[in-house]
Amino acid sequence: MSQSGAYAAAYARSIEDPTSFWGEAAEAIDWDTPPVTVLDGSDAPYFRWYSGGRLNTCWNALDRHVLAGHGDRLALVYDSPVTDTKQTFTYAELLDAVAIFAGGLRSLGVEAGDRIVLYMPMVPEAVIAMLASARLGAVHSVVFGGFAPHELAIRIDDATPKVVLSASCGIEPGRVVEYKPMLDRALELATHKPDVSVVLQRPEAIAAMGERDVDWNELVARSEPVDCVPVGATDPLYVLYTSGTTGKPKGIVRDNGGHAVSLAWSMRNVYDIGPGDVFWAASDVGWVVGHSYIVYGPLLVGATTLLYEGKPVGTPDAGAFWRVIAEYGVKAMFTAPTAFRAIKKEDPTASLRAGYDLSSLQTLFLAGERLDPDTYHWATDILGIPVIDNWWQTETGWPIAANPRGLEPMPIKPGSPTVVMPGYDVQVLDEFGKQVAAGEEGNICIKLPLPPGTLPTLWNDDKRYVESYLSVFTDFYTTGDGGSIDSDGYVFVMGRTDDVINVAGHRLSTGSMEAVVATHPSVAECAVIGVHDQLKGQIPRAFVVLKSGADIDPAVLQREIVTAVRDEIGPVAALKSVVVVPALPKTRSGKILRRTMRGIADGRPEAPPSTIEDISVLDVLRPLLRDSGD
Numbered sequence: 001m002s003q004s005g006a007y008a009a010a011y012a013r014s015i016e017d018p019t020s021f022w023g024e025a026a027e028a029i030d031w032d033t034p035p036v037t038v039l040d041g042s043d044a045p046y047f048r049w050y051s052g053g054r055l056n057t058c059w060n061a062l063d064r065h066v067l068a069g070h071g072d073r074l075a076l077v078y079d080s081p082v083t084d085t086k087q088t089f090t091y092a093e094l095l096d097a098v099a100i101f102a103g104g105l106r107s108l109g110v111e112a113g114d115r116i117v118l119y120m121p122m123v124p125e126a127v128i129a130m131l132a133s134a135r136l137g138a139v140h141s142v143v144f145g146g147f148a149p150h151e152l153a154i155r156i157d158d159a160t161p162k163v164v165l166s167a168s169c170g171i172e173p174g175r176v177v178e179y180k181p182m183l184d185r186a187l188e189l190a191t192h193k194p195d196v197s198v199v200l201q202r203p204e205a206i207a208a209m210g211e212r213d214v215d216w217n218e219l220v221a222r223s224e225p226v227d228c229v230p231v232g233a234t235d236p237l238y239v240l241y242t243s244g245t246t247g248k249p250k251g252i253v254r255d256n257g258g259h260a261v262s263l264a265w266s267m268r269n270v271y272d273i274g275p276g277d278v279f280w281a282a283s284d285v286g287w288v289v290g291h292s293y294i295v296y297g298p299l300l301v302g303a304t305t306l307l308y309e310g311k312p313v314g315t316p317d318a319g320a321f322w323r324v325i326a327e328y329g330v331k332a333m334f335t336a337p338t339a340f341r342a343i344k345k346e347d348p349t350a351s352l353r354a355g356y357d358l359s360s361l362q363t364l365f366l367a368g369e370r371l372d373p374d375t376y377h378w379a380t381d382i383l384g385i386p387v388i389d390n391w392w393q394t395e396t397g398w399p400i401a402a403n404p405r406g407l408e409p410m411p412i413k414p415g416s417p418t419v420v421m422p423g424y425d426v427q428v429l430d431e432f433g434k435q436v437a438a439g440e441e442g443n444i445c446i447k448l449p450l451p452p453g454t455l456p457t458l459w460n461d462d463k464r465y466v467e468s469y470l471s472v473f474t475d476f477y478t479t480g481d482g483g484s485i486d487s488d489g490y491v492f493v494m495g496r497t498d499d500v501i502n503v504a505g506h507r508l509s510t511g512s513m514e515a516v517v518a519t520h521p522s523v524a525e526c527a528v529i530g531v532h533d534q535l536k537g538q539i540p541r542a543f544v545v546l547k548s549g550a551d552i553d554p555a556v557l558q559r560e561i562v563t564a565v566r567d568e569i570g571p572v573a574a575l576k577s578v579v580v581v582p583a584l585p586k587t588r589s590g591k592i593l594r595r596t597m598r599g600i601a602d603g604r605p606e607a608p609p610s611t612i613e614d615i616s617v618l619d620v621l622r623p624l625l626r627d628s629g630d
């Protein structure tokens with residue numbers, strides 16, 4: 001498959017001699033103190049990269065580009081059709097804004113190692129605050145705005161921030177979402193009490209301020225710029241919570257050194273983006289794609305990044321993406337397949353792209369969920385450029401499998417995110433930990449050590465890190481995805497093998513939804529399963545068994561459960577469908593067979609285990625698991 005062999009050579013070297021490969025990649029980064037050890041396995045399985053090195057991520061993203069004479073280059077473009085606002089920042093302007101906001105944070109007592117929680121919409125201040133946190137050597141934790149106060153409170157208690165940053169509101173289709181009351185509620189629920197909340201007032205909703213609240217603009221007005229604080233390469237840059245199989249989210253830790261090196265490497269070698277190029281990741285800063293490819297990746301390589309506040313459809317119409325690409329000369333775009341499905345639904349022939357000059361666009365990257373062949377073909381047909389699937393996770397921070405467009409473009413196979421990226425020794429294992437044959441499905445695992453930029457551990461929970469990821473197969477990280485690798489080395493990711501689902505590219509835990517559903521007074525037991533949805537890929541559906549004697553109208557039950565999940569987890573959970581069933585499939589010992597249900601829903605049914613209590617239960621469930629109602 002390989003044309004020039006650049007990929008094969010890079011991959012082989014990364015696995016055979018990781019120290020040389022990643023040592024060389026680290027030269028793309030400015031170090032205050034060069035690393036002593038590239039790959040440090042002294043505390044395995046907690047591998048560390050670039051031990052002994054010291055750097056500042058904000059310096060690498062901003063200061064060094066200005067110092068090199070590129071201060072006038074565009075760093076950040078904010079485009080917000082939902083508020084009818086556009087704003088640009090050159091590297092020099094962004095650096096000024098970040099240095100001053102960092103000064104403001106320091107005046108509130110934030111120092112290296114302190115945590116800052118952000119609960120913010122897609123505004124430039126969110127990017128500025130993340131970089132300001134990095135500048136101080138502090139640790140940010142961004143919580144997606146679609147999560148409810150309870151979820152925010154859980155994260156505040158785990159991260160124990162000194163300061164929380166928020167805004168008066170976010171804008172969702174047809175409604176202004178007031179964030180401040182949700183923040184206040186979260187702070188009531190949380191045990192940990194941050195010193196202050198800094199609140200950005202947006203004209204769409206003015207928030208009532210309390211005693212512990214500081215106005216964002218007032219803080220900026222009274223602050224002085226501060227310099228970068230060098231930190232250890234292995235010190236945390238951020239913690240990003242993601243859904244696990246239980247209700248408690250996992251705090252994915254990202255360190256400074258490995259993160260900077262791996263993102264700079266991926267920008268050039270995977271996304272083919274360098275200084276001055278315009279890169280647009282249409283995601284949200286609350287997700288890993290937003291961290292890696294809206295904020296840090298493009299800036300680390302001196303590119304221009306786009307911050308888009310809005311949806312692909314609705315405001316004003318399904319031509320919004322084409323307008324943005326043409327207006328800013330976007331070279332490569334990154335989003336989730338669901339965004340293209342949304343456009344296709346509204347404008348099946350992409351008629352709205354007429355009149356826009358899309359000649360700048362060389363590549364479309366899609367990730368976050370499986371790229372179904374229909375969406376792949378539609379996007380390829382309407383754009384006439386390579387449409388590149390790439391597979392990764394919050395845990396890894398950058399692609400595990402991709403088509404390395406900058407290193408060596410590979411032929412595309414629809415349905416596959418192409419080949420394994422350097423540093424990842426990916427193997428497909430059967431249930432006994434034995435590698436399966438080419439083309440055979442199994443558990444997709446990565447042999448330790450994971451490459452730079454991937455999670456070194458979970459925040460304050462080394463034990464859970466090992467239990468969650470390293471305990472199934474010795475010396476392997478379990479991705480939680482099932483799939484195969486064909487004889488050309490192409491990876492095929494078929495879906496999660498656990499209780500995590502992907503709804504519109506958003507990762508959610510069915511376990512946390514079940515925990516809410518189970519609290520309904522009429523519910524005896526329940527299972528929440530991801531069923532196929534034409535737009536969002538998957539949507540959660542709750543299957544509930546009523547308590548004996550419970551007398552409730554199913555429509556009322558559904559309404560109450562949907563409201564409870566929205567209130568506890570947030571609208572992003574997108575649970576809209578609740579069905580009452582006479583029984584759930586169980587083993588004779590009473591364990592609910594969620595895996596069997598998931599298999600039916602995914603269209604990959606396995607033979608039900610011989611321990612199933614009553615096989616006829618599955619006959620009732622089968623149509624309900626397959627029919628998404630779309």
Ligand code: COA
Pocket residue numbers: 121144145146147170172173177282283284287289311312313335336338339342367368503504505506535570571572573574
């Ligand atoms: N703040 C508050 N509420 C939010 C929110 C936020 N930041 N983000 C989403 N929500 C709400 C939505 O308003 C919606 O509420 P509703 O049930 O009252 O309509 C709910 O959470 C579900 O949101 P979503 O799943 O995004 O559905 P949607 O119908 O609003 O939009 C898409 C669907 C496909 C257009 C949209 O999800 C999309 O563009 N996704 C692709 C890009 C992306 O985000 N990728 C993420 C990782 S790459």
Ligand code: AMP
Pocket residue numbers: 242288366367368369370371389390391392393394395417479480481493494495496502505506507
């Ligand atoms: P997140 O941590 O939110 O990035 O979600 C990671 C999960 O999304 C992965 O474990 C996969 O299940 C799924 N995923 C992401 N990208 C892809 C892809 N390109 N193909 C298939 N599944 C994907």
